Amino acid sequence: MATPAPPEDQARLLEDALVAVRQQTSLMRKCLDTPGKLMDALKCW
Structure with a gap:
C-alpha cells in the first residue's frame, strides 16, 4: 500500500x-453558451 503524500x-x-x-x-x-455546440460541450473535458 502506498504511503500518503x-x-x-x-x-x-x-x-x-x-x-x-x-x-x-x-x-x-x-x-x-454557443448554440449548436452541446456535443462539443460534452467532449470538452
Missing part, C-alpha cells in the same frame, strides 16, 4: 486539481 504535497495537488476543474468548467460553459 506529505501535507505540503497534498495542498499543491489539491490546488492543481482545482485549477484544472476551473479551466474545464470555463470551457464547458463556453461550449454550452
Whole structure:
C-alpha cells in the first residue's frame, strides 16, 4: 500500500486539481453558451 503524500504535497495537488476543474468548467460553459455546440460541450473535458 502506498504511503500518503506529505501535507505540503497534498495542498499543491489539491490546488492543481482545482485549477484544472476551473479551466474545464470555463470551457464547458463556453461550449454550452454557443448554440449548436452541446456535443462539443460534452467532449470538452
